[in-house]
Amino acid sequence: MWGKYCIIDKRVDIGLDTVIMNYVEIGRNTVIGSDCYIDSRVSISGGVAIGNNVTLRHGVILAKGSAVGDNTYIAPRVITHNLNSDKKELDGVIIGKNCFIGSHAIIQHGIRICDNVTIGAGTLVLKDINEPGTYVNSYGDGKIHITKISAPPEKDFICYKETQNFVGCLQGCDRCKVHFKLTAAYLKENK
16 A cells, blocks of 8 residues: 555565555655555665565665664664765665664664664764664764663553653653663763
8 A cells, every 4th residue: 555645666575465555655665565555655766675574664764785684663764874974875775573672763874783772862973883782872072872771671661652651762661761771771881
């Protein structure tokens, strides 16, 4: 199912039961698996491989040559790059299976993220992530670092969708709430 005003190249392969909302652009040589949800205003440059049961929320940009593994959720306004500062095209971003990428995260060209990783909202990813876990930015010595933090059990959190009272979570999902609580705790402990 396609929404209105989509621009989808003829050389795109879209799997069964994938939903594509309005104003989506998908470039040539892109393969999208089954049971995916592509929200409005998503832009996929081309030459991108998207697995099964993947969600791309509003305004996500996937640069040419990127890949997203099965069962991965990419929150609104996440950007991947494939160009360096000289505008030279480099490798796309590879995101593993069962990952969650928080809103407004930016992932630089050529980065590899392994399976079962959560990237916190607003995180700038400048290096490969080779170990499952939850990652956010930390700031020290004038530089940005990406730091792995330990996540508490998800059963300690009540879903926003059920209570409608969680403040700060753009998506209302357990993983996003874990990120916000852990980020606040981390920043408090590491001032």
